[in-house]
Amino acid sequence: MDLVEVAETTNTLHVCSHVQYNTPDHITPTNVHHSPLEQFHIWFNEARSAGIREPDAMSLSTATASGIPSSRMVLFKQLDKHGFVFYTNYTSRKSKELEENPNVALLFFWREMSRQVRIVGRAEKVSKEESEAYFKSRPVGSQLGAWASKQSSVIGENDLANRLKKFHERFGVTEDANEVDVPAPDFWGGWRVIPNEMEFWLGKPSRLHDRIRYVRVNGSASDEEPQWKVDRLSP
Numbered sequence: 001m002d003l004v005e006v007a008e009t010t011n012t013l014h015v016c017s018h019v020q021y022n023t024p025d026h027i028t029p030t031n032v033h034h035s036p037l038e039q040f041h042i043w044f045n046e047a048r049s050a051g052i053r054e055p056d057a058m059s060l061s062t063a064t065a066s067g068i069p070s071s072r073m074v075l076f077k078q079l080d081k082h083g084f085v086f087y088t089n090y091t092s093r094k095s096k097e098l099e100e101n102p103n104v105a106l107l108f109f110w111r112e113m114s115r116q117v118r119i120v121g122r123a124e125k126v127s128k129e130e131s132e133a134y135f136k137s138r139p140v141g142s143q144l145g146a147w148a149s150k151q152s153s154v155i156g157e158n159d160l161a162n163r164l165k166k167f168h169e170r171f172g173v174t175e176d177a178n179e180v181d182v183p184a185p186d187f188w189g190g191w192r193v194i195p196n197e198m199e200f201w202l203g204k205p206s207r208l209h210d211r212i213r214y215v216r217v218n219g220s221a222s223d224e225e226p227q228w229k230v231d232r233l234s235p
């Protein structure tokens, strides 16, 4: 295990980590896929095969209308030809920020592979049908959790447990009930992040990393066949 070295003075913690990244592979504008979504697909499958824990965990950054940012982790649930889908509560802080400012950034870091993927784009809500279909596939416990949580609001000590009990009763969920049909709440659903820019980063010794950036060059985010400008960036 790489232990992070620190030096502590009275008021300051200095971190002296010099973990070296050293991947044997190389990425260049000519050996990556012409579509960054396809390139992501390849890297995601490699991360899965390498046994990375939670390769689907990504940082999601949103900002208020006036530009105050906030980040948190979410799980990405679907990649299609338009972008990345995650699910959440539509009254949460992140959703409120996305309603007023759809500009968004995602970040994946697969540490054991020295790989990072950055995504900048715009978020739009997925259709109600898509959200309902995904909700149905979730375990009953998560379905009830979605009903019980007024995500991001201030709560008292017993509020969550009380709400959970209320929804167990409302939907007739008991320990021996196998087939319970819990409907999707209308305050819960998916967001699709449609990328305008994506960057693939590969860690190299002496901080001389490979960075390949794709920028969408044509038209609107909903184009069926977007064109991408691909460049190498200085580390």
Ligand SMILES: Cc1cc2nc3c(=O)[nH]c(=O)nc-3n(C[C@H](O)[C@H](O)[C@H](O)COP(=O)(O)O)c2cc1C
Pocket (backbone or CB within 6 Å): 054, 057, 070, 071, 072, 073, 074, 075, 076, 086, 087, 088, 089, 092, 093, 094, 095, 151, 152
């Ligand atoms: C690995 C990981 C995965 C998470 N996945 C989700 C998710 O898919 N959806 C979600 O709403 N919250 C998820 N969370 C919780 C969020 O990080 C966050 O606490 C919550 O969504 C409230 O954020 P907000 O108040 O900024 O809206 C996850 C947390 C972690 C650490």
